[in-house]
Amino acid sequence: MARKLSPEEIQVFKELFDSYDTDKGGNISVEEFAKVMSQSPGKQPTEAEVQQIIKEVDLDGDGTINFNEFITMMTGQPYPPVEKTEVDYAKAWKQFEPSLDGSITQSQLRQLVAELGETIGDVEIDQLVNNIDGEGKITFRDFETFMKNRSVVDEIVKGYQ
Numbered sequence: 001m002a003r004k005l006s007p008e009e010i011q012v013f014k015e016l017f018d019s020y021d022t023d024k025g026g027n028i029s030v031e032e033f034a035k036v037m038s039q040s041p042g043k044q045p046t047e048a049e050v051q052q053i054i055k056e057v058d059l060d061g062d063g064t065i066n067f068n069e070f071i072t073m074m075t076g077q078p079y080p081p082v083e084k085t086e087v088d089y090a091k092a093w094k095q096f097e098p099s100l101d102g103s104i105t106q107s108q109l110r111q112l113v114a115e116l117g118e119t120i121g122d123v124e125i126d127q128l129v130n131n132i133d134g135e136g137k138i139t140f141r142d143f144e145t146f147m148k149n150r151s152v153v154d155e156i157v158k159g160y161q
Contacts, residue, residue: 005071005079017070027064030054089144092116103137112143 005013020028020036028036034050045053057065057073071079090100092115096108104112106129113120128146129138138146 005075010071013071013074014067016074017067020070027062027066028070029064033065086144088116089147090140093140093143097140100140103139104143106136109138109143116147118147 017028018024020032022032022035023029030047030051033054034045034047037045037050037053054063054065057069059069059072060066065073068079092112093100093104095115096104096112106125109125109129110120128142129136
């Protein structure tokens with residue numbers, strides 16, 4: 001789960017964004033981004049490279065970088081943070097077991113967790129599936145409970161890092 005940005009961090013990003021948004025239009029255009037990139041040390045990007053960067057960062061497809069896209073680009077995390085929901089868990093689960101009433105194997109669980117963008121160690125998976133049914137499988141309800149509890153624990157731990 002992504003770490004939440006503090007108001008101070010958001011303010012720093014806003015000031016940086018505003019310095020790039022020279023026409024104060026609320027978006028960074030290709031031209032504005034190219035100007036910033038040309039002032040950066042190192043090899044100067046070509047117009048095609050600048051357009052490619054904008055294309056990769058431009059999540060809404062309008063040809064510019066808005067503030068949320070800017071933060072996403074700068075942090076590598078979606079902004080505002082996207083919280084995984086029960087719908088996300090069910091959708092991912094159904095790829096392996098469509099009814100939500102059966103169970104999946106450890107290797108399927110690893111694939112499912114990876115598709116959700118999470119990382120989970122072998123020890124954690126072994127403990128999870130063996131504590132639940134002893135057969136190396138897990139049900140959707142147990143998976144959902146595990147993921148929700150794991151998110152809470154991750155947030156607590158990250159608060160101390």
